[in-house]
Amino acid sequence: MNRLMLINGPNLNLLGTREPGIYGSHTLSDVVGEVKKVTDSFGYELEDFQSNHEGAMVDKIQEAGRTCSGIILNAAAYTHTSIAIRDAIASVPIPVLEVHISNIHTREEFRHHSMLASVCKGQVVGLGIKGYRYAALALLEK
Ligand code: CA2
DSSP: OOEEEEEEOTTGGGTTTSOHHHHOSOOHHHHHHHHHHHHHHTTOEEEEEEOSOHHHHHHHHHHHHHHOSEEEEEOGGGGGTOHHHHHHHHHSSSOEEEEESSOGGGSOGGGTOOSSGGGSSEEEESSTTHHHHHHHHHHHOO
């Protein structure tokens, strides 16, 4: 399956409109464009999905498990709380890379723990939107 799934969680639709000091000034479409450049160069398709709803993200992870060869996931605040998303990741037979634009380890203590990290293949944190590109490369480079 020459296809990757990019999933962004709650409030990331606001990227570029608020809190530029933490998340920068790029928008979610800039993120999608950056990842698409990588998938195009490998001859892969990209499906992108953003939701503010936990269950919708679970559904998309399950769907990607059937239709894609990897997932790039920024679960946003659900990273720190969601057993449902963790279980969905654990249930799919494809690698999931966790991405965070900011460095969650240098922020408030409640952001230091990821419920998802131990079921993901790897984590890219604190590198801004470039982190999404690096995650795509990590999934596609042999
Ligand atoms: O650094 C990241 O990528 C986060 O996943 C972003 C989440 C946060 O809850 C995580 O701890 C770390 C928050 C996303 C909210 O995005 C906004 C963007 C612009 C304006 C307001 C919110």
